[in-house]
Amino acid sequence: MSEKFFMAIDAGHGRYSGGNRCMAALDPNQTAEWVLGDRVARAIAERARLYEGFRTIRVDDASGEEDVRLGVRCDRANEAGVDFYLSCHFDAGICGGYGGGVTAFCVALGGEAERYRDELYSAVTAAGGLQGNRANPLQTANFYVLRNTDAPAVLMEFGFMDSPSDVPVILQERYTTAVGHAVADCLAEMKGLKRIGSFVDVLPDTYCYQAVEWAVKEGITVGTGDDRFSPEDPCTRAQAVTMLWRHWGRPKVQAEHPFVDVEAGSFYEEAARWAYAEGITVGTGDGCFSPEDACTRAQVVTMLYRAAGSPAVTEEQGFADVPEDSYCAKAVAWAKAKGITAGVGDNCFAPEDACIRGELVTFLYRA
Numbered sequence: 001m002s003e004k005f006f007m008a009i010d011a012g013h014g015r016y017s018g019g020n021r022c023m024a025a026l027d028p029n030q031t032a033e034w035v036l037g038d039r040v041a042r043a044i045a046e047r048a049r050l051y052e053g054f055r056t057i058r059v060d061d062a063s064g065e066e067d068v069r070l071g072v073r074c075d076r077a078n079e080a081g082v083d084f085y086l087s088c089h090f091d092a093g094i095c096g097g098y099g100g101g102v103t104a105f106c107v108a109l110g111g112e113a114e115r116y117r118d119e120l121y122s123a124v125t126a127a128g129g130l131q132g133n134r135a136n137p138l139q140t141a142n143f144y145v146l147r148n149t150d151a152p153a154v155l156m157e158f159g160f161m162d163s164p165s166d167v168p169v170i171l172q173e174r175y176t177t178a179v180g181h182a183v184a185d186c187l188a189e190m191k192g193l194k195r196i197g198s199f200v201d202v203l204p205d206t207y208c209y210q211a212v213e214w215a216v217k218e219g220i221t222v223g224t225g226d227d228r229f230s231p232e233d234p235c236t237r238a239q240a241v242t243m244l245w246r247h248w249g250r251p252k253v254q255a256e257h258p259f260v261d262v263e264a265g266s267f268y269e270e271a272a273r274w275a276y277a278e279g280i281t282v283g284t285g286d287g288c289f290s291p292e293d294a295c296t297r298a299q300v301v302t303m304l305y306r307a308a309g310s311p312a313v314t315e316e317q318g319f320a321d322v323p324e325d326s327y328c329a330k331a332v333a334w335a336k337a338k339g340i341t342a343g344v345g346d347n348c349f350a351p352e353d354a355c356i357r358g359e360l361v362t363f364l365y366r367a
Contacts (some may be wrong), residue, residue: 002271003053003055005083005084005191006081006084007048007085007187008058008080008085008149009088010088012034012089013089014064014066015067016066016264017067019033020092023092023161026161027167028171030331031160031161036161037088037089038062039177040158040176043060043180043184044059046200047181050195050227051195052194059076072143073142074144074145083152084152085152085154086153087126087154089157090157090160090170091161092162093161093162094160098165101130101160102124102131102137102157102158103139104117104137104156105156106152107140112324113146114151116190121156122181127182128169130170137306144189153364156309159175165228177226177340195206198212198213201231202229203357206231208231208361208362208366211358215361220243221245222247229358234294237290237294237295239295239360240295240303240355243274244275245274247307248274248307250270251268253278261288261289261290268291278353280303281306296347299355300359301332304367308334312336313333315333317332318333318336319332334351338367339366
């Protein structure tokens, strides 16, 4: 992928810098400014991966163990030839008084840095909701990183660490994630970068990328929230039967189901009803469906096989860990013959392993 926009990021003052932390009366943990800035910086880098040619570099120490000098940070950015530098900070100075909000700085007016500052401020305050009572939230300053970086640079204070109204908000990861994603989205829009994926944790080089993008387009899944699909998370039986049901067109059935643990009105109720009526599953015993249990690989291919009409199978599945008298043997043989799965390696299928979300959508995509 060719580089189209290259951004340097730092997370503000180092983890162990004295005084740069939330006010004890508002946050008993006195969370360090670096922790909050690091969350924003990571969210920016994470979101940037969704855009073609958007590259980021951390010029501070991403572990927080070393407080990298400002001169070194600027040298790193300049030597790398970045197109833009953002320094992520959280402010203090109102000592528990009224107000707070976001402030943004560039070194001078009239240049590209001013445009970055203004666009990013609008995006961040819209996403995070913190404007506060700053009389002049858009300012110029002679900060070291602003005057010593060759590329346009902005220093942004994403909230006040001693504001009673700001602290409860900025401590939430959903805030730092939201504003970080807003920064990346804003820059991508400014530079006309094309979005290349639906989720920050499923990139084009991920084995399940095509399957996930297909599943989103077909309305089979919307992910797990915060622009994540969580491909490595175990898939629950509720999730599995729901994706299967959606893949088969969300059919409506009138029959009742016998499952005492399927809540009325739950997202998977109609799917469980359909799966029972069609003989795709009879549950886990004792009148239960066990919706929150992890769905095993054997269970997934068996439900998929039954949903396909339990077609005749002439090929042998051949996996060393799937006995021919196993309930899933025909389903596994069918799935192997159709190219839905080739197992997990070493001539094994791992039938009792939890089927992860990435595997499930890949099975559906190939079916």
